[in-house]
Amino acid sequence: MRLPLLATALAITSLACVGAVSAQVAGGQSATAEVKAGDGKALGTATLTEAPHGVLLRLELKGLTPGWHGLHFHEKGDCGTPDFKSAGAHVHTTANVVHGLLNPDANDNGDLPNLFAGADGSATAEVFSPQVSLKGAGGRPALLDADGSAIVVHASPDDYKTQPIGGAGARVACGVVK
Helix, strand or coil, rough: CCCCCCHHHHHHHHHHHHHHHHHHEEEEEEEEEEECCCCCCCCEEEEEEEECCCCEEEEEEECCCCEEEEEEEEEECCCCCCHHHHCCCCCCCCCCCCCCCCCCCCCCCCECCCCCECCCCCEEEEEEEECECCCCHHCCCCCCCCCEEEEEEEEECCCCCCCCCCCCCCCEEEEEEC
C-alpha cells in the first residue's frame, strides 16, 4: 500500500531524528552551507547528513523576515548573484519537472517543506528529504555533483502546488552546499 505523499512526508519528518542518529552511527557523510542574504550578510548555517535513504538537513538561521518561507534544493552551487538566480532551478532528474509536495502529478527532487522564522527572524529546523543524496546514492540526484547545489530560502511560503515554485516568490537567502 502506498501512502499519500503528505502522509509519507509527515512520517519521514517524524523519523528525522532517528535518521540522524543512524547516519551518525553509520558514519554518514556530511556537508555544510553558509547561508547568506543578497547583500552578503551571513544568516546562519545548514548541515546536511547522508542517511540510508536520503539527506537530513538542519538549518539554523537568523535575520529572516518573520513568517513562512519556501525552501528548496537548487541545481547549481552558485549563490554569486544578489537575486540568487545563479543557483539555477530546483534539483531534478528529468527534463519535465513538476513542482509541489502536494501536487498529484508528483514533485521535483528539490522540493522541501516550508521554513518558519519567528518574530525575531530566527529559524531552526530539521528536515528529511528522501528525494536527494549527497553523492547520488540510490539513483537520487547528487547534491555534491560536478556543479554542486544550493539551499535557497524564498520570500514567501510555497503552496506546494503552483508551477514552477509554488508561489514562493523572490530568493532571499542562499547557501552553497560544500
